[in-house]
Amino acid sequence: MQWGKQATASTSDLRDSFDDVSLHFGVYFNTRILAAVRLIMADRPADLPSGRYFPKAFDGSGRVAEISKAMVDPVARQCGLFTALLLECKARAYANGIADLFISVVDTDRIRRFLNVEGFQEIGTPFHFEDQTISVQDQAILLWNRFNTVESIETISTRQDHILSKAQSTLEPRVDS
Numbered sequence: 001m002q003w004g005k006q007a008t009a010s011t012s013d014l015r016d017s018f019d020d021v022s023l024h025f026g027v028y029f030n031t032r033i034l035a036a037v038r039l040i041m042a043d044r045p046a047d048l049p050s051g052r053y054f055p056k057a058f059d060g061s062g063r064v065a066e067i068s069k070a071m072v073d074p075v076a077r078q079c080g081l082f083t084a085l086l087l088e089c090k091a092r093a094y095a096n097g098i099a100d101l102f103i104s105v106v107d108t109d110r111i112r113r114f115l116n117v118e119g120f121q122e123i124g125t126p127f128h129f130e131d132q133t134i135s136v137q138d139q140a141i142l143l144w145n146r147f148n149t150v151e152s153i154e155t156i157s158t159r160q161d162h163i164l165s166k167a168q169s170t171l172e173p174r175v176d177s
């Protein structure tokens, strides 16, 4: 994965101005970080990392949030950690009174299917994602989730607990602390 605009010597080379205003979430196994994501909350879409890729006709009103720079350690993939972090972002956005949540991802059938099941729908047209530090050559899409009252913060958190406890048993033999 070569998404950095410049050669990156360390993760701090990927920092951008959104990091100062983001909520950062991680999944740790003892002291080792296995998965991370950031959530940016803003007054309007233009102030999100994917702001420039919103369709002109987007008619949402109120505050918005974006899930950004999700990353899972290869040793811990396919255990649900990304799903658990996505649920954390959903719960935090909703707890902050934000009904409209967005994510930009590289466009694959698999991730579309997964995000559709999680309540996200594609909006706008495909684009090549670029921000202050990364530039992605593969085609990306923007997806939108609007808070649905059937899915309460409690149900999200129960599901998240279930995913994380299952992941812990799977990862125990795999990961050295």
Ligand SMILES: CC(C)(COP(=O)(O)OP(=O)(O)OC[C@H]1O[C@@H](n2cnc3c(N)ncnc32)[C@H](O)[C@@H]1OP(=O)(O)O)[C@@H](O)C(=O)NCCC(=O)NCCS
Pocket (backbone or CB within 6 Å): 001, 068, 069, 070, 071, 072, 073, 076, 077, 078, 079, 080, 081, 082, 083, 084, 104, 105, 106, 108, 110, 111, 112, 114, 115
């Ligand atoms: C994409 C990524 C975050 C998934 O993490 P994960 O913890 O393995 O994901 P989960 O186990 O929670 O699975 C959730 C969904 O993620 C997607 N996913 C998982 N691994 C993936 C991969 N290698 N490539 C693309 N999508 C992937 C799938 O849609 C999966 O659902 P499915 O198994 O029902 O198809 C991880 O592979 C990664 O860090 N990739 C590199 C960075 C990246 O692409 N980040 C996404 C930016 S938004």
